[in-house]
Amino acid sequence: xxxxxxxxxxxxxxxxxxxxxxxxxxxxxxxxxxxxxxxxxxxxxxxxxxxxxxxxxxxxxxxxxxxxxxxxxxxxxxxxxxxxxxxxxxxxxxxxxxxxxxxxxxxxxxxxxxxxxxxxxxxxxxxxxxxxxxxxxxxxxxxxxxxxxxxxxxxxxxxxxxxxxxxxxxxxxxxxxxxxxxxxxxxxxxx
Numbered sequence: 001x002x003x004x005x006x007x008x009x010x011x012x013x014x015x016x017x018x019x020x021x022x023x024x025x026x027x028x029x030x031x032x033x034x035x036x037x038x039x040x041x042x043x044x045x046x047x048x049x050x051x052x053x054x055x056x057x058x059x060x061x062x063x064x065x066x067x068x069x070x071x072x073x074x075x076x077x078x079x080x081x082x083x084x085x086x087x088x089x090x091x092x093x094x095x096x097x098x099x100x101x102x103x104x105x106x107x108x109x110x111x112x113x114x115x116x117x118x119x120x121x122x123x124x125x126x127x128x129x130x131x132x133x134x135x136x137x138x139x140x141x142x143x144x145x146x147x148x149x150x151x152x153x154x155x156x157x158x159x160x161x162x163x164x165x166x167x168x169x170x171x172x173x174x175x176x177x178x179x180x181x182x183x184x185x186x187x188x189x190x191x
Contacts, residue, residue, distance in 0.1 A: 004063045004188045007091040008033065008180070009081070011098035011121035013158075014071045020166055022141035023074060023157040025099035026121070028169055029137055030067055033177040037065060040181075040189065053080040055087075063188035066091070074121040078128040088129060093184055095135045097176070098122060101153060103140030106168045108176045110137050110183075135184075137176050139169065 010026035018024055037058045038045070044059040049071075056067040066087055070080035081088065088094060100116050103109060115122050115136040125131065141157070143165065150156040161169065 003061075004093075005066065005087075005091045006063065006093045006095065006184055007066045007068065007084075007088055008095045008097070009068045009070070009077075009125075011070070011074060011077060011096065011119075011125075013073050014069070015073075018158065020160040021158050022099050022101075022161060022169075025139040025141055025169060025173070026097040027069060028166075029097035029139060029173040029176060030069060032170065032173040033180065034067065035174075036177055036181045037067075037185075040185070050083060052083045055084065060185075060189055063185060065185060075124050077121050078124040081125060081128050085128075093135065094129070094133070095137060095180060095184065096122070096125065097137040097139065097173075099141045099157065100138035101142050101147075101157070103138055103142060105140050105143050105165060106172050107140040108138060108172050110135060110176065110179060112136075137180065139172055139176065141169065 010030035012018065012024035012027035040060060042058050042060050046057040048055045052071055054069040054071055058065040068080065068084065070077045072079055098119055098121055102116060112135050113132045115138060147156050
């Protein structure tokens with residue numbers, strides 16, 4: 001029997017200067033998820049890095065989990081996805097984590113096929129894969145009083161959060177990661 005395969009993609013901007021911005025919530029989620037995955041009884045963790053993508057593979061007896069960090073700007077994430085197209089075609093489930101300005105900071109939503117249509121990373125992704133069966137982890141990054149200080153949403157999303165906001169986002173990402181592990185991975189770890 002072939003193992004169940006899950007591909008989880010975090011949307012964010014790769015250059016280090018964007019590390020603590022709201023737009024990198026997808027990467028914050030992947031970092032939180034990695035903590036949970038390392039605690040599970042795995043047989044291997046493999047790492048691959050190309051010019052477009054960093055991939056971690058967590059191998060468990062009945063499930064393989066592929067974690068993808070695109071090494072591109074948000075609007076070019078499709079290039080990373082095209083470089084791993086075979087992987088996506090073999091995956092039983094695809095999960096995408098990203099920031100969402102329609103959700104308050106500290107909250108998140110998980111939905112199938114439903115996400116923010118105006119998100120540049122999602123638009124890029126939609127240009128190469130059908131999103132109907134994709135699960136989305138939408139991490140809230142909205143702080144209305146902070147957002148009022150910016151003329152454009154892009155300015156808000158690309159300006160680093162202060163430490164207290166990063167901590168709130170990290171806690172939401174941990175909770176969402178725990179839910180993803182329970183829903184999509186734990187059921188396949190049992191004999």
